[in-house]
Amino acid sequence: MDSCKKTESNRQISVCAEDKLYVFFTPSIANVGGGQLYVNAKASWLEKNGWIVKIFYIAKGNIVLDGLKKYENGYLNALEFRFSSFSLKERESVLEQMLGDRINYDKIVVESYSYETALWGELLARKCKGKHICYLINEQHLPMTKSIKSFLNFKLQQNLLFGITPTNIPSILPDANPETTFLRAEGCSQFSAPDIDDNRMEKLPEDGFTILSIGRLEKPYMRNLADEICFFSSHLEVPVNYVMVGDTPDKDVKDSLMAILDKEPNLRVFFWGYTFPVPKRLYQRADVFVGCAGSAHSAYKERVPSITIDANDYQGIGILGETTENRLYRNSKEPCMPVSELLFNVYNTRVERRLRRQTLKPIVEEVDFSRHLAIIEAEFDNEYYPVETVKNKIWFDILYNSIKLIGGRSFLYKMKSLKQMFFPSR
Template sequence: MKYIIITYDITNMGGGQQYCRNKAEALKKKGYDVFIFSAVVGVVFIHELRQHEYGVIRELRYPAYCFTKGRVNDVLDHILQLVGVVDQSTIIESTSIAAAQWGELLARQIGCKHFLFNLQEVHSYSPTVISFLKFKLDRYELAGISSRSVKLMFKGFYDIQNSELYHFRAFCTNVISDTGSSIVDTLPIATYNIGSLGRLEKKFVYPTLLQLRGFIRSNPDKTFNILMIGGGANKIVKKIEHLFVNVENARLLITGYIYPVPRTLIGKMDVFFASAGSARVTMQEGIPTIAMGADTEKPIGILNYTTKNIFYGECEHSFTRLLQMILEEKYCLKHADLGLASKSGSTDFNFEVDRQLGFINQNRENRYYDVFSIKPESAGHKLYYFFGKMFGVKMLELVRSILHGFRLPQVRQSQPNP
């Protein structure tokens, strides 16, 4: 039995990478030969994913419509050459919208099932993409990371009443190890140690740091260590570093990507702020954690104390007020019974994988969407379409690097026909 995963990125470190690692390991124990294909060239931090570096194909970053049908067929043939013999028992899983278009084309060529597990937290899709997603949803071939995420995929187009049927947990919190860390020894003694875990580009990070800087300046009699466990582009790293240049009572340390994350490093912190699976990681280690919204710049609450949500929601308190509650008023110590964390182990994930396989096998008749009917509608995607068709992926990536950081005008979206 063969299982093919098409994902955006296995380099660096994030929830998507750890999910793919966990999914592949669980499937292998069930007798599957697992192949992972991705789009980004770079350093693979997770040991178990290094064996899949053969599967980096840069075209998979972009929708299939960005390339000629001849080039699309070349990519599909290359994947099949690497996978070897396939048949209707093969299963394809994709984790993003662009990857799903390639997954659908590959499934049609093989005659097998294709499951789209959309790991994205923030959703905004064109009408033609929505039509594709609705086709997959109706066939029980689409799921999200939460029932709210499924609803948000179709917001403004369809009201999904039974969204709880279409979500699975993307287990990705087993990133902590008991290995030592020299970073711990470099942290000076401070009144408070404040940490973050996750990618620095996330929407909430910079606005939250602005609030944190204000909080630190309002407490000149106290000292602070700010430890950011995660990486990002040089541009955002420099922007963050600049924030604290003239803050004399704070020391900022950005570690870059670390895998696995040393438990001693997590345990050194008095409070963390993070979103999604990263928030669950630090909460499970017993550190008070402010969960941040995936689609906003605002906090959801103190995880396991004032909220159970890690993706969506909004708190009545500001980020700085939550810091006061945790650091000064000792809210979590006073309500310790609320914060008892139940760690999710491998048994839970194996159960979730079984649920996914059962979900995928509900439909016995294989049908496929015409992904070439999906059209570019944003200004950026129209540029990708032109340069990809005319010059191929190398020129497309050059154009993307030039456009990166510029916000292009959005196309007004209309409702698709039901």
């Protein structure tokens, strides 16, 4: 039945006669971040190669990426709650929501990004006799229960557990191989900055020293970064311009960051919010970038000196391509450095750096899903973890079930909505 012809290209698969379904479980398709860019690129790649794609997500919001707008109906409120808090009957009802009227496909692959969604992914794959890929894309991981650790070890033995850096999975499962568990999130930083007009550029001063950061404001390192930028600015005689690309649904987080930055008189803050794509002119105006992961790589490709931050301790790793090759975690030989120290380094060499940048062209990369394709097509043992054995802490179940008795699951949704209104999650 499979009339598919494999090509040698890493970026194409010939369309098959097979009926194939690929399901993503992701935190959100709203706004713009590394996760959204990756899912957008992979979903597009899959569709071009004959797959039917479904995306289920947890958090609502403004969907910025055009390629994700057609998946707006994939919001599933059940994903907001812990998997183990659902009864067997309730889980079956959620599966029916996911699949609709059809469960029979020639091939089904499920991809999940967190502990909780991975449990749903495993259950869905078992019901459909599909393959479940557990891909932990978060920069930091929550503490594990023994049952979650057992589940992840099971996925590791199946060669279906991956992280976004070589140290990602070994940091939670020390026996994991850094090379085989590393899977690059294609599409996060491969695109080139477009040469487009943005009226906000006219408001950016041409004098002073310009710092650029790109990312969600609720990232844990942002508060320390704000302190470091203020310290750096207070020691300069020229004004410092700080362009913040990114935002947060949590008003308290945003207000607290702005309160820190507003205290420094030599600092001029330009808040751009969620912006995609980031115009080439902004990269060209920036004297330095500060951040981590894909956004740091994007700035580096545009030849902006890029200071990377460790996601564990929020201190500087180094200058990408010069003193480090790491964008998320430092290695054991790299010292912990204050971000302000690295900012002074770039500032003191700014004239030479500007001259050198004039001779360099942006680095161009292509999205390459060949490793992802190999994982999809690899042999699978058709074994599934008994997710029913994964349990919550006893105290959590007592609290959860007590609230549920008051008014059922609909009451829980209302309680969660009120909590989010008055105490936004960070």
